[in-house]
Amino acid sequence: MGLAVFYILAAVILVSALFVVTLRNIFHSALMLIVCFFGVAGLYASLNADFLAAVQVLIYVGAVTILIIFAVMVTHQLSGKKIRQYNDQPVPAGLIIISLFLLFVVSLSKTGFEVVKSISSSPTVEGIGKALMTSYVLPFEVVSIVLLVALIGAIVIARKD
């Protein structure tokens, strides 16, 4: 049951990701990105990481992709046009992809993964909250500052004067 769900979700994610990079209409690519992110949220949900699944949908579908679509719609040159998703350098690109793939295969096969017998179904929200506020409070605050810097940077760039 769990394995079948995983394979279905994995197929959805991979196929939609493939569409994202091959479709010629950038609006369709963005919509496929939503399907892809939703599939990833499904993977989290099937692993009982309910909080992570909801946040994945909220942030990636609700904010990131909407902003991408919004940018596409505002940009007149992009919307409604067919765009080439390929460039003229397939050979170097292919070489890099193959070497990267080999690197992944080697590193994955050498890693000893810990196998968990059963997934705990206890709520994760409280644990995540406590961890963020105690043992991981420094990275958490650093991330906030990085985001703030990005925000101010965007405002400075967008300012007219």
Next chain:
Amino acid sequence: MFELGGIFEAIGKWLNGFLPPVWVTIISAVITGLAVLGFLSLLALFLVWWERKISAHMQQRYGPMRTGWHGVLQTIADGVKLLQKEDLMPKDADRIVYFWAPIICFGAAFMAYLVVPFGKGIIVQDLNIGILYIIAITTFTVVSLLMAGWASNNKWALLGGMRSAAQIISYEVPLSLAIVGAVMLAQTLSMNGIVSAQAGGFWHWYVFREPLGFLVYYIAATAEANRTPFDIPEAEQELVAGFNIEYSGMKFAMFFLAEFVNMFTVSAIAVTLFFGGWQPLFSFLGFIPSWVWFMGKSLVSVFVLMWFRWTYPRIRVDQLMNFAWKFLLPLAFLNIILVGFGIVVFK
């Protein structure tokens, strides 16, 4: 007595008697899905009629009067009319996206009811992340509006879609932050948990603990439901109908139904988070079934939303954005700080 929660349990027990558990799960899922769908359809029919009557009486006219008693059957007649209409599609429309937009819109509105507590024990699935799930799933509404606006290949539809995206993204921030206050007080994200935390008389309701949070939530929710004074995505007078201008027949009906369902959704969340959900006003009034309390409170909230619509003029786009980012957002942060202090001081 008259509590509906027991009925669902009884059906479950009866099914368990002669069927294997897998089938019971599937059958109960189908039954609850159909029950929620039927409830929402009836509710939308009623709300459309109600809005027409309220708007009419606020403008000193009668509204629909001919079909049935005071026009109660008017929406059914309109529905039959919409079913018979030709399903038009603009020549240069993006066919697939055009087709899926209304379905996703209605689906997102429908999916939110997975975690709405209608009464004691009447909740489809009491998810741990309840309220967060609702915020997450309703983001698909924006996606559907953008899809509809873009696929119609019409300037007004595109403008409407973009306006709605900008508006909903902006108001989602204060909305989510306003919800945080209630979550902090209840110490849980589960909808049932939040309702239980407000038990024991109306002075325990969170609207009296954090009135500021309720104010921010209600204003932002009005904007999320695309209701006047925040209805610039539709703006009949300037955009002729916004994102759904090209839609006709059943596809239009789906957008229309989703709009009314969304209005009830934001009301139901407001009732759950700030007005004690299905809890009675005083505990001695507990003999009235919990679902009556929930529906009563939610319908009052829906009435207030309709009242807004027929009272206030629409606000301008730039005012809309300024209001969200420069007024509501600081208020929402202030609410979180106040609630935090309150929890520490009064504990």
